Amino acid sequence: MRTPRIHVEADLVVGAILELPSAQMRHVAQVLRLAVGDRLIVFNGDGYDYQASLAETERHRSTIAIDGRSEPEPAPPLEIRLAIGVSRGERMDFALQKAVELGVNRLTPIFTKRSQVKLDGARLDKRMEHWRGVVIAACEQSGRRRVPALDRATRFEDWLDAQRNGGLLLDPGGTAALADLAPPEHGLTLLIGPEGGFDPSERKAAGARGFLGVRLGPRILRTETAPLAAIAVIQALWGDFKGT
Known part of the structure:
Protein backbone atom coordinates (compact mmCIF):
# COMPACT_ATOMS: atom_id res chain seq x y z
CA MET A 1 0.00 0.00 0.00
CA SER A 70 14.51 12.61 2.20
CA GLU A 71 17.23 13.85 -0.09
CA PRO A 72 16.33 17.17 -1.72
CA GLU A 73 14.41 17.13 -4.97
CA PRO A 74 16.94 17.67 -7.77
CA ALA A 75 16.84 21.00 -9.57
CA PRO A 76 15.16 20.64 -12.96
CA PRO A 77 17.42 20.69 -16.03
CA LEU A 78 15.00 23.14 -17.63
CA GLU A 79 12.73 25.67 -15.92
CA ILE A 80 9.37 25.76 -17.68
CA ARG A 81 7.01 28.69 -17.18
CA LEU A 82 3.45 28.31 -18.46
CA ALA A 83 1.18 31.28 -19.17
CA ILE A 84 -2.25 29.97 -20.09
CA GLY A 85 -5.49 31.67 -21.05
CA VAL A 86 -8.16 31.16 -18.42
CA SER A 87 -10.72 28.62 -19.60
CA ARG A 88 -13.96 27.45 -18.11
CA GLY A 89 -14.44 25.08 -15.18
CA GLU A 90 -12.77 21.71 -15.28
CA ARG A 91 -10.75 22.54 -18.40
CA MET A 92 -8.60 24.97 -16.44
CA ASP A 93 -8.31 22.64 -13.46
CA PHE A 94 -7.23 19.79 -15.73
CA ALA A 95 -4.61 21.88 -17.52
CA LEU A 96 -3.10 23.15 -14.26
CA GLN A 97 -3.13 19.73 -12.63
CA LYS A 98 -1.42 17.95 -15.50
CA ALA A 99 1.08 20.77 -16.06
CA VAL A 100 2.21 20.34 -12.46
CA GLU A 101 2.49 16.59 -12.91
CA LEU A 102 4.61 17.16 -16.02
CA GLY A 103 7.06 19.40 -14.17
CA VAL A 104 6.14 23.03 -14.88
CA ASN A 105 7.84 25.44 -12.46
CA ARG A 106 5.61 28.52 -12.75
CA LEU A 107 1.98 28.95 -13.74
CA THR A 108 0.33 32.21 -14.76
CA PRO A 109 -3.39 32.32 -15.64
CA ILE A 110 -4.08 35.15 -18.10
CA PHE A 111 -7.25 36.86 -19.29
CA THR A 112 -7.29 37.40 -23.05
CA LYS A 113 -9.71 38.99 -25.50
CA ARG A 114 -11.31 35.61 -26.17
CA SER A 115 -11.41 34.44 -22.55
CA GLN A 116 -14.94 33.37 -21.69
CA VAL A 117 -14.30 33.62 -17.96
CA LYS A 118 -14.33 37.04 -16.29
CA LEU A 119 -13.18 37.25 -12.68
CA ASP A 120 -12.17 40.02 -10.32
CA GLY A 121 -12.23 40.95 -6.65
CA ALA A 122 -13.61 38.32 -4.30
CA ARG A 123 -14.53 35.96 -7.14
CA LEU A 124 -10.95 35.98 -8.38
CA ASP A 125 -9.63 35.48 -4.84
CA LYS A 126 -11.86 32.42 -4.46
CA ARG A 127 -10.79 30.99 -7.82
CA MET A 128 -7.12 31.55 -7.03
CA GLU A 129 -7.56 29.67 -3.77
CA HIS A 130 -9.21 26.84 -5.69
CA TRP A 131 -6.40 26.71 -8.26
CA ARG A 132 -3.84 26.70 -5.46
CA GLY A 133 -5.59 23.60 -4.11
CA VAL A 134 -5.40 21.97 -7.53
CA VAL A 135 -1.65 22.65 -7.69
CA ILE A 136 -1.07 21.29 -4.17
CA ALA A 137 -3.10 18.14 -4.86
CA ALA A 138 -1.11 17.53 -8.04
CA CYS A 139 2.13 17.81 -6.05
CA GLU A 140 0.81 15.37 -3.45
CA GLN A 141 -0.09 12.85 -6.14
CA SER A 142 3.00 13.21 -8.32
CA GLY A 143 5.64 13.27 -5.59
CA ARG A 144 6.90 16.78 -6.27
CA ARG A 145 8.69 18.22 -3.24
CA ARG A 146 8.77 21.80 -4.52
CA VAL A 147 5.45 23.49 -5.20
CA PRO A 148 5.33 25.42 -8.49
CA ALA A 149 4.70 29.15 -8.24
CA LEU A 150 1.14 30.17 -9.09
CA ASP A 151 0.90 33.81 -10.09
CA ARG A 152 -2.28 35.79 -9.60
CA ALA A 153 -4.35 35.82 -12.78
CA THR A 154 -3.74 38.95 -14.82
CA ARG A 155 -4.61 40.56 -18.14
CA PHE A 156 -2.63 39.34 -21.12
CA GLU A 157 -1.42 42.85 -21.92
CA ASP A 158 -0.08 43.39 -18.39
CA TRP A 159 1.67 40.02 -18.37
CA LEU A 160 3.21 40.60 -21.79
CA ASP A 161 4.55 44.02 -20.77
CA ALA A 162 6.66 42.31 -18.11
CA GLN A 163 8.24 39.77 -20.50
CA ARG A 164 11.81 40.44 -21.51
CA ASN A 165 13.15 37.23 -23.00
CA GLY A 166 10.35 36.05 -25.27
CA GLY A 167 9.35 32.41 -25.47
CA LEU A 168 7.16 30.04 -27.42
CA LEU A 169 3.60 30.75 -28.53
CA LEU A 170 1.65 27.59 -29.30
CA ASP A 171 -0.12 28.35 -32.58
CA PRO A 172 -1.61 25.94 -35.17
CA GLY A 173 -0.35 28.40 -37.79
CA GLY A 174 3.13 28.61 -36.32
CA THR A 175 6.14 28.42 -38.60
CA ALA A 176 8.37 26.22 -36.42
CA ALA A 177 8.25 22.77 -34.87
CA LEU A 178 9.58 22.19 -31.37
CA ALA A 179 12.00 19.51 -32.55
CA ASP A 180 13.65 21.99 -34.92
CA LEU A 181 14.53 24.52 -32.20
CA ALA A 182 17.82 24.92 -30.39
CA PRO A 183 17.82 24.04 -26.67
CA PRO A 184 16.84 27.06 -24.54
CA GLU A 185 19.64 28.50 -22.44
CA HIS A 186 17.74 30.17 -19.59
CA GLY A 187 14.51 28.27 -19.16
CA LEU A 188 11.47 28.54 -21.35
CA THR A 189 8.19 30.45 -21.28
CA LEU A 190 5.28 28.73 -23.02
CA LEU A 191 2.25 30.84 -23.96
CA ILE A 192 -1.10 29.18 -24.72
CA GLY A 193 -4.48 30.77 -25.37
CA PRO A 194 -7.96 29.96 -24.06
CA GLU A 195 -10.86 28.41 -25.97
CA GLY A 196 -10.78 29.99 -29.41
CA GLY A 197 -7.08 30.82 -29.18
CA PHE A 198 -5.51 34.25 -29.27
CA ASP A 199 -6.87 37.25 -31.12
CA PRO A 200 -4.67 38.19 -34.12
CA SER A 201 -3.63 41.40 -32.39
CA GLU A 202 -2.49 39.41 -29.35
CA ARG A 203 -0.43 37.05 -31.51
CA LYS A 204 1.16 40.06 -33.19
CA ALA A 205 1.95 41.67 -29.82
CA ALA A 206 3.49 38.43 -28.56
CA GLY A 207 5.62 38.19 -31.68
CA ALA A 208 6.86 41.73 -31.12
CA ARG A 209 7.98 40.64 -27.63
CA GLY A 210 10.05 37.79 -29.02
CA PHE A 211 7.53 34.92 -28.86
CA LEU A 212 7.98 32.41 -31.66
CA GLY A 213 4.90 30.67 -33.01
CA VAL A 214 5.29 26.89 -32.85
CA ARG A 215 2.97 24.13 -34.00
CA LEU A 216 2.26 20.64 -32.70
CA GLY A 217 1.58 18.44 -35.69
CA PRO A 218 -1.37 18.66 -38.09
CA ARG A 219 -4.22 18.71 -35.56
CA ILE A 220 -5.80 21.56 -33.59
CA LEU A 221 -5.73 20.68 -29.90
CA ARG A 222 -8.12 21.79 -27.18
CA THR A 223 -6.93 24.40 -24.71
CA GLU A 224 -6.53 21.81 -21.94
CA THR A 225 -4.74 19.32 -24.22
CA ALA A 226 -2.32 21.66 -25.98
CA PRO A 227 -0.12 22.62 -23.00
CA LEU A 228 0.23 19.00 -21.90
CA ALA A 229 1.34 17.83 -25.33
CA ALA A 230 3.77 20.73 -25.65
CA ILE A 231 5.23 20.29 -22.15
CA ALA A 232 5.73 16.55 -22.71
CA VAL A 233 7.62 17.23 -25.96
CA ILE A 234 9.69 19.97 -24.30
CA GLN A 235 10.59 17.68 -21.40
CA ALA A 236 11.56 14.89 -23.82
CA LEU A 237 13.73 17.22 -25.91
CA TRP A 238 15.46 19.29 -23.23
CA GLY A 239 14.05 18.51 -19.78
CA ASP A 240 13.83 15.71 -17.25
CA PHE A 241 12.19 13.19 -19.61
CA LYS A 242 15.38 13.15 -21.65
CA GLY A 243 17.35 10.00 -21.01
CA THR A 244 14.79 8.53 -18.58
Whole structure:
Protein backbone atom coordinates (compact mmCIF):
# COMPACT_ATOMS: atom_id res chain seq x y z
CA MET A 1 0.00 0.00 0.00
CA ARG A 2 1.33 3.44 -0.93
CA THR A 3 2.23 5.67 2.02
CA PRO A 4 -0.14 8.68 2.16
CA ARG A 5 1.49 11.99 1.28
CA ILE A 6 0.11 15.37 2.32
CA HIS A 7 1.11 19.01 2.07
CA VAL A 8 1.39 21.02 5.29
CA GLU A 9 2.10 24.74 5.43
CA ALA A 10 4.36 24.65 8.45
CA ASP A 11 8.03 24.41 9.38
CA LEU A 12 9.05 20.74 9.30
CA VAL A 13 11.92 19.52 11.47
CA VAL A 14 13.08 15.98 12.13
CA GLY A 15 12.31 15.08 15.75
CA ALA A 16 9.44 17.53 16.07
CA ILE A 17 5.84 16.82 17.08
CA LEU A 18 3.51 18.78 14.80
CA GLU A 19 -0.18 19.47 15.26
CA LEU A 20 -1.89 19.18 11.91
CA PRO A 21 -3.95 22.11 10.60
CA SER A 22 -7.70 21.48 10.62
CA ALA A 23 -8.03 20.63 6.91
CA GLN A 24 -5.19 18.09 7.02
CA MET A 25 -6.49 16.72 10.31
CA ARG A 26 -9.88 15.99 8.73
CA HIS A 27 -8.23 14.44 5.69
CA VAL A 28 -6.06 12.16 7.82
CA ALA A 29 -8.95 11.10 10.06
CA GLN A 30 -11.96 11.04 7.73
CA VAL A 31 -10.53 10.27 4.29
CA LEU A 32 -7.33 8.33 4.94
CA ARG A 33 -8.66 6.88 8.24
CA LEU A 34 -5.20 6.61 9.72
CA ALA A 35 -4.70 5.23 13.22
CA VAL A 36 -2.02 6.06 15.76
CA GLY A 37 1.28 4.65 14.54
CA ASP A 38 0.38 4.68 10.85
CA ARG A 39 3.00 6.10 8.52
CA LEU A 40 2.65 9.14 6.27
CA ILE A 41 4.82 11.58 4.33
CA VAL A 42 4.50 15.34 4.70
CA PHE A 43 6.05 18.15 2.69
CA ASN A 44 5.88 21.93 2.73
CA GLY A 45 7.48 22.83 -0.59
CA ASP A 46 11.03 23.30 0.70
CA GLY A 47 12.29 20.52 -1.56
CA TYR A 48 12.19 17.64 0.93
CA ASP A 49 9.81 14.88 1.94
CA TYR A 50 9.52 14.23 5.66
CA GLN A 51 8.72 10.78 7.03
CA ALA A 52 6.32 10.77 9.95
CA SER A 53 3.85 8.72 11.92
CA LEU A 54 0.52 9.64 13.42
CA ALA A 55 1.27 10.26 17.10
CA GLU A 56 -2.14 11.23 18.40
CA THR A 57 -5.63 11.56 17.01
CA GLU A 58 -8.66 12.95 18.76
CA ARG A 59 -11.89 14.50 17.59
CA HIS A 60 -10.46 17.99 17.22
CA ARG A 61 -6.72 17.36 17.27
CA SER A 62 -4.16 15.20 15.49
CA THR A 63 -0.39 15.29 15.83
CA ILE A 64 2.40 13.65 13.87
CA ALA A 65 5.95 12.75 14.88
CA ILE A 66 8.53 13.60 12.19
CA ASP A 67 11.36 11.09 12.20
CA GLY A 68 13.14 11.37 8.85
CA ARG A 69 13.87 13.53 5.82
CA SER A 70 14.51 12.61 2.20
CA GLU A 71 17.23 13.85 -0.09
CA PRO A 72 16.33 17.17 -1.72
CA GLU A 73 14.41 17.13 -4.97
CA PRO A 74 16.94 17.67 -7.77
CA ALA A 75 16.84 21.00 -9.57
CA PRO A 76 15.16 20.64 -12.96
CA PRO A 77 17.42 20.69 -16.03
CA LEU A 78 15.00 23.14 -17.63
CA GLU A 79 12.73 25.67 -15.92
CA ILE A 80 9.37 25.76 -17.68
CA ARG A 81 7.01 28.69 -17.18
CA LEU A 82 3.45 28.31 -18.46
CA ALA A 83 1.18 31.28 -19.17
CA ILE A 84 -2.25 29.97 -20.09
CA GLY A 85 -5.49 31.67 -21.05
CA VAL A 86 -8.16 31.16 -18.42
CA SER A 87 -10.72 28.62 -19.60
CA ARG A 88 -13.96 27.45 -18.11
CA GLY A 89 -14.44 25.08 -15.18
CA GLU A 90 -12.77 21.71 -15.28
CA ARG A 91 -10.75 22.54 -18.40
CA MET A 92 -8.60 24.97 -16.44
CA ASP A 93 -8.31 22.64 -13.46
CA PHE A 94 -7.23 19.79 -15.73
CA ALA A 95 -4.61 21.88 -17.52
CA LEU A 96 -3.10 23.15 -14.26
CA GLN A 97 -3.13 19.73 -12.63
CA LYS A 98 -1.42 17.95 -15.50
CA ALA A 99 1.08 20.77 -16.06
CA VAL A 100 2.21 20.34 -12.46
CA GLU A 101 2.49 16.59 -12.91
CA LEU A 102 4.61 17.16 -16.02
CA GLY A 103 7.06 19.40 -14.17
CA VAL A 104 6.14 23.03 -14.88
CA ASN A 105 7.84 25.44 -12.46
CA ARG A 106 5.61 28.52 -12.75
CA LEU A 107 1.98 28.95 -13.74
CA THR A 108 0.33 32.21 -14.76
CA PRO A 109 -3.39 32.32 -15.64
CA ILE A 110 -4.08 35.15 -18.10
CA PHE A 111 -7.25 36.86 -19.29
CA THR A 112 -7.29 37.40 -23.05
CA LYS A 113 -9.71 38.99 -25.50
CA ARG A 114 -11.31 35.61 -26.17
CA SER A 115 -11.41 34.44 -22.55
CA GLN A 116 -14.94 33.37 -21.69
CA VAL A 117 -14.30 33.62 -17.96
CA LYS A 118 -14.33 37.04 -16.29
CA LEU A 119 -13.18 37.25 -12.68
CA ASP A 120 -12.17 40.02 -10.32
CA GLY A 121 -12.23 40.95 -6.65
CA ALA A 122 -13.61 38.32 -4.30
CA ARG A 123 -14.53 35.96 -7.14
CA LEU A 124 -10.95 35.98 -8.38
CA ASP A 125 -9.63 35.48 -4.84
CA LYS A 126 -11.86 32.42 -4.46
CA ARG A 127 -10.79 30.99 -7.82
CA MET A 128 -7.12 31.55 -7.03
CA GLU A 129 -7.56 29.67 -3.77
CA HIS A 130 -9.21 26.84 -5.69
CA TRP A 131 -6.40 26.71 -8.26
CA ARG A 132 -3.84 26.70 -5.46
CA GLY A 133 -5.59 23.60 -4.11
CA VAL A 134 -5.40 21.97 -7.53
CA VAL A 135 -1.65 22.65 -7.69
CA ILE A 136 -1.07 21.29 -4.17
CA ALA A 137 -3.10 18.14 -4.86
CA ALA A 138 -1.11 17.53 -8.04
CA CYS A 139 2.13 17.81 -6.05
CA GLU A 140 0.81 15.37 -3.45
CA GLN A 141 -0.09 12.85 -6.14
CA SER A 142 3.00 13.21 -8.32
CA GLY A 143 5.64 13.27 -5.59
CA ARG A 144 6.90 16.78 -6.27
CA ARG A 145 8.69 18.22 -3.24
CA ARG A 146 8.77 21.80 -4.52
CA VAL A 147 5.45 23.49 -5.20
CA PRO A 148 5.33 25.42 -8.49
CA ALA A 149 4.70 29.15 -8.24
CA LEU A 150 1.14 30.17 -9.09
CA ASP A 151 0.90 33.81 -10.09
CA ARG A 152 -2.28 35.79 -9.60
CA ALA A 153 -4.35 35.82 -12.78
CA THR A 154 -3.74 38.95 -14.82
CA ARG A 155 -4.61 40.56 -18.14
CA PHE A 156 -2.63 39.34 -21.12
CA GLU A 157 -1.42 42.85 -21.92
CA ASP A 158 -0.08 43.39 -18.39
CA TRP A 159 1.67 40.02 -18.37
CA LEU A 160 3.21 40.60 -21.79
CA ASP A 161 4.55 44.02 -20.77
CA ALA A 162 6.66 42.31 -18.11
CA GLN A 163 8.24 39.77 -20.50
CA ARG A 164 11.81 40.44 -21.51
CA ASN A 165 13.15 37.23 -23.00
CA GLY A 166 10.35 36.05 -25.27
CA GLY A 167 9.35 32.41 -25.47
CA LEU A 168 7.16 30.04 -27.42
CA LEU A 169 3.60 30.75 -28.53
CA LEU A 170 1.65 27.59 -29.30
CA ASP A 171 -0.12 28.35 -32.58
CA PRO A 172 -1.61 25.94 -35.17
CA GLY A 173 -0.35 28.40 -37.79
CA GLY A 174 3.13 28.61 -36.32
CA THR A 175 6.14 28.42 -38.60
CA ALA A 176 8.37 26.22 -36.42
CA ALA A 177 8.25 22.77 -34.87
CA LEU A 178 9.58 22.19 -31.37
CA ALA A 179 12.00 19.51 -32.55
CA ASP A 180 13.65 21.99 -34.92
CA LEU A 181 14.53 24.52 -32.20
CA ALA A 182 17.82 24.92 -30.39
CA PRO A 183 17.82 24.04 -26.67
CA PRO A 184 16.84 27.06 -24.54
CA GLU A 185 19.64 28.50 -22.44
CA HIS A 186 17.74 30.17 -19.59
CA GLY A 187 14.51 28.27 -19.16
CA LEU A 188 11.47 28.54 -21.35
CA THR A 189 8.19 30.45 -21.28
CA LEU A 190 5.28 28.73 -23.02
CA LEU A 191 2.25 30.84 -23.96
CA ILE A 192 -1.10 29.18 -24.72
CA GLY A 193 -4.48 30.77 -25.37
CA PRO A 194 -7.96 29.96 -24.06
CA GLU A 195 -10.86 28.41 -25.97
CA GLY A 196 -10.78 29.99 -29.41
CA GLY A 197 -7.08 30.82 -29.18
CA PHE A 198 -5.51 34.25 -29.27
CA ASP A 199 -6.87 37.25 -31.12
CA PRO A 200 -4.67 38.19 -34.12
CA SER A 201 -3.63 41.40 -32.39
CA GLU A 202 -2.49 39.41 -29.35
CA ARG A 203 -0.43 37.05 -31.51
CA LYS A 204 1.16 40.06 -33.19
CA ALA A 205 1.95 41.67 -29.82
CA ALA A 206 3.49 38.43 -28.56
CA GLY A 207 5.62 38.19 -31.68
CA ALA A 208 6.86 41.73 -31.12
CA ARG A 209 7.98 40.64 -27.63
CA GLY A 210 10.05 37.79 -29.02
CA PHE A 211 7.53 34.92 -28.86
CA LEU A 212 7.98 32.41 -31.66
CA GLY A 213 4.90 30.67 -33.01
CA VAL A 214 5.29 26.89 -32.85
CA ARG A 215 2.97 24.13 -34.00
CA LEU A 216 2.26 20.64 -32.70
CA GLY A 217 1.58 18.44 -35.69
CA PRO A 218 -1.37 18.66 -38.09
CA ARG A 219 -4.22 18.71 -35.56
CA ILE A 220 -5.80 21.56 -33.59
CA LEU A 221 -5.73 20.68 -29.90
CA ARG A 222 -8.12 21.79 -27.18
CA THR A 223 -6.93 24.40 -24.71
CA GLU A 224 -6.53 21.81 -21.94
CA THR A 225 -4.74 19.32 -24.22
CA ALA A 226 -2.32 21.66 -25.98
CA PRO A 227 -0.12 22.62 -23.00
CA LEU A 228 0.23 19.00 -21.90
CA ALA A 229 1.34 17.83 -25.33
CA ALA A 230 3.77 20.73 -25.65
CA ILE A 231 5.23 20.29 -22.15
CA ALA A 232 5.73 16.55 -22.71
CA VAL A 233 7.62 17.23 -25.96
CA ILE A 234 9.69 19.97 -24.30
CA GLN A 235 10.59 17.68 -21.40
CA ALA A 236 11.56 14.89 -23.82
CA LEU A 237 13.73 17.22 -25.91
CA TRP A 238 15.46 19.29 -23.23
CA GLY A 239 14.05 18.51 -19.78
CA ASP A 240 13.83 15.71 -17.25
CA PHE A 241 12.19 13.19 -19.61
CA LYS A 242 15.38 13.15 -21.65
CA GLY A 243 17.35 10.00 -21.01
CA THR A 244 14.79 8.53 -18.58
